[in-house]
Amino acid sequence: MSDDPIISVRGLRNSFGEHVVHENLDIDVNKGEILGVVGGSGTGKSVLLRSIIGLQEPDVGEISIFGERIDCATAEENLDLRRRWGVLFQNGALFSTLTVAENVQVPIREFYKNIDESLLCEIATFKIVMSGLHGDDAPKYPSELSGGMRKRAALARSLALDPVLLFLDEPTAGLDPIGAASFDNLILELKEALGLTIFLITHDLDTLHTICDRVAVLADRKVIASGTIEELLALDHPWIQEYFNGPRGRAAMAAKG
Amino acid sequence: MxxxxxxxxxxxxxxxxxxxxxxxxxxxxxxxxxxxxxxxxxxxxxxxxxxxxxxxxxxxxxxxxxxxxxxxxxxxxxxxxxxxxxxxxADDPAKTHHDDESHLRRILQNVGEATIDALSSLKGLLAFFGGLLIATGTVLRHPGRLRLNAVVQRFETVGVSALGIVGLMSFLIGIVIAQQGAVQLRQFGAEVFTINLVGRITTRELGVLMTAIMVAGRSGSAFAAQIGSMKLAEEVDAMRTIGVPPMEALILPRVLATTLLMPLLGFYSTVLMIIGGGLLCWIGLGIPPETFILRLREVVPMTDLWVGLLKAPVFGMIIGLAGCYQGMQVRGNNEEVGQRTTAAVVQAIFLVIVLDAFFAVFFSSVGWG
Missing domain, CATH: 3.30.750.24 (STAS domain)
Structure with a gap:
């Protein structure tokens, strides 16, 4: 059971009109790992994420999460799946009319109506602090936060229901290098503490080197390779070589030592 | 277990x-x-x-x-x-909620905030009007900077597309005024004065006023929502950095369009109200159209038309100004766009009615009553 992949995608095909984004795409995410997904712009990283979390219906293909096919799941099973994962959208997608604390409380209120108000406040506060914000930020509105703080607040919301699976869409995009590094550490720390499995889309080579256990490369409409960075480097694919051996790739590798 | x-x-x-x-x-x-x-x-x-x-x-x-x-x-x-x-x-003893305050205190606070809001909004509107005048001055000195295309485009959305709804509304209001007037005047055997009622009230007041309310609801709200969304998407800031003053590119064409089109729409609305009233007089009271028109010419002085047409551009300017001003005040989140749009319509209609009262006093004291 524990050896089965948490997410398994087989033969996925996605298209928008004439434009085919994915064709015969396979990908697995194993329990307890951080899988980084990379690929050039327009290779459909976000579309892949949206297919897995059910926001985009694929043309064909099987997607299983926790061993259950999501396309065959009933509405109730789907809801149950949703409690077990958290999603951090690229721009946070915080509800702009709610405070940070209220944002974190939304999923809890939705699923667990029996939790009383004072405990709800406490839960929201410690989740917010756990995500690297200050307790004083809880009553603030998203528009009062900086980009990095907004990401942390969104992370707090995605952790609200203690998910076992976390989807992160470019978590460090738009952060300064210091902020990005500390966000990487935060993800790693939370993953260790909460026993998370993480599906991570990123362009950040430092993130790939520091926190990802495995990296999957999206190109030519499918996952052309996946494995540790060392394994990928051994492959002779021009895009992979350019990606990891370009000036930025080498700098990131050197930084890791 | x-x-x-x-x-x-x-x-x-x-x-x-x-x-x-x-x-x-x-x-x-x-x-x-x-x-x-x-x-x-x-x-x-x-x-x-x-x-x-x-x-x-x-x-x-x-x-x-x-x-x-x-x-x-x-x-x-x-x-x-x-x-x-x-x-x-992660235990941080910070509060997630503000302390509950007493009821009375909260009411007083709300009243105070609302008062300050209303006053500062009025002050802001005046400052905005000033800014618009400066922009107008600049454009007058350099006529090449007038965005003629934008103005003409607004003419279509503010004026031409509004013809249907304004016309229908006016026609129906004309019928209602004539019908209600006839019922009351019949008690004195003075049904023929329905023509005076319809002719004078529509040219002096209702034609322009109802059009203003319609334009505020249609175009004033649209201005606030358009400019508000542009503000949120930082488009307005982008314009400024490129060197395009938003006052000239966004606001002047809109205010110009409402100012110039309100007299036209108001006149059109007046005409349709009179047609509606005339139709009811013909069908309901048996007054033939020729008599109706002859009588109209006797009882409605030319000054009534001037009163209506002089007010119209002022109302148009107020509507455009309020819409653009509220749009420019949007910041923060999407809900603000909705709030500001509502505020634009309410502010525009309120100011139009207040000004209408001033105009009534003014025109009667200059002998145009």
Whole structure:
């Protein structure tokens, strides 16, 4: 059971009109790992994420999460799946009319109506602090936060229901290098503490080197390779070589030592 | 064994122990938190060895037991230990909610805030009007900077597309005025004065006023929403950095369009109201159209038309100004766009009616009554 992949995608095909984004795409995410997904712009990283979390219906293909096919799941099973994962959208997608604390409380209120108000406040506060914000930020509105703080607040919301699976869409995009590094550490720390499995889309080579256990490369409409960075480097694919051996790739590798 | 979280209080060697069972997770908590808040005897130990799963919320509850009662937690798995450590670090006594204030105080505060808001909004509108005048001056000195295309485009959305709805509304209002007037005047045998009523009230007041309300609802709101969304998407800032003044590119064409089109729409509306009223006089009172028109020419002085047409551009300017001003005030979130759009319509209609009252006094004192 524990050896089965948490997410398994087989033969996925996605298209928008004439434009085919994915064709015969396979990908697995194993329990307890951080899988980084990379690929050039327009290779459909976000579309892949949206297919897995059910926001985009694929043309064909099987997607299983926790061993259950999501396309065959009933509405109730789907809801149950949703409690077990958290999603951090690229721009946070915080509800702009709610405070940070209220944002974190939304999923809890939705699923667990029996939790009383004072405990709800406490839960929201410690989740917010756990995500690297200050307790004083809880009553603030998203528009009062900086980009990095907004990401942390969104992370707090995605952790609200203690998910076992976390989807992160470019978590460090738009952060300064210091902020990005500390966000990487935060993800790693939370993953260790909460026993998370993480599906991570990123362009950040430092993130790939520091926190990802495995990296999957999206190109030519499918996952052309996946494995540790060392394994990928051994492959002779021009895009992979350019990606990891370009000036930025080498700098990131050197930084890791 | 039940999955629901539960606990029992025991005495072990004179020490009070809380023994948990089931799953200490958010889904299985039940009434455990409430019961823990009102423990009568301070526990020395919390035994969680019988608990089969803990999540962060469960860890938080254990942490509170430790923090509030000083209880020692025993029998926790490695994972539970780690979670408890994590939430202990994350315990920040900051408040998520503001203190509740007294009722009276809150009412007073609301009244005060509303007053300040209203005054500062009026002041802001005046400042905005000033800015617009400066922009107009600049454009007058450099006529090449007038965005003629934008103005003409607004003409279509503000004027031409409004013809249908304004016409229908006016026609129906004309019928209603004539009908209501006829019913009342019939009691004095003075039905023929329905023509005076319809002719004078529509040219002086209702034609322009009703059009203003319609334009405020159609175009004023649209201005606020358009400019508000552009503001949120930082398009307005982008314009400024490129060197395109938003006053000239966004606001002047819109205000110009409403100012120039209000007299036209108002006149059109007046004509349709008179047609509606005339139709009712013909069908309901048996006054033939020729008589209606002849009588209209006798009883409606030319000054009535001037009164209506002089007010129209002022109302148009107010509507455009309020719409653009509220749009430019949008900042922060999407809900603000909605609020500002509402504010634009309310402010525009309110100011139009206030000004209308001033105009009434003014025109009657210059002898155009």
């Amino acid at each position: 039940s999955l629901e979280a539960d606990f029992t209080e025991l005495d072990e060697g004179g020490e009070r122990v809380v023994r948990f069972s089931g799953r200490l997770t958010i889904a299985r908590l039940g009434d455990v938190p409430q019961r823990l808040d009102v423990l009568e005897v301070r526990p020395v130990r919390a035994d969680v060895s019988a608990v089969d799963r803990v999540d962060t919320v469960g860890a938080w509850i254990l942490h509170k037991l430790k923090r509030d009662y000083g209880a020692e937690i025993v029998g926790a798995s490695d994972f539970a230990e780690r979670l408890i450590r994590q939430v202990t670090i």
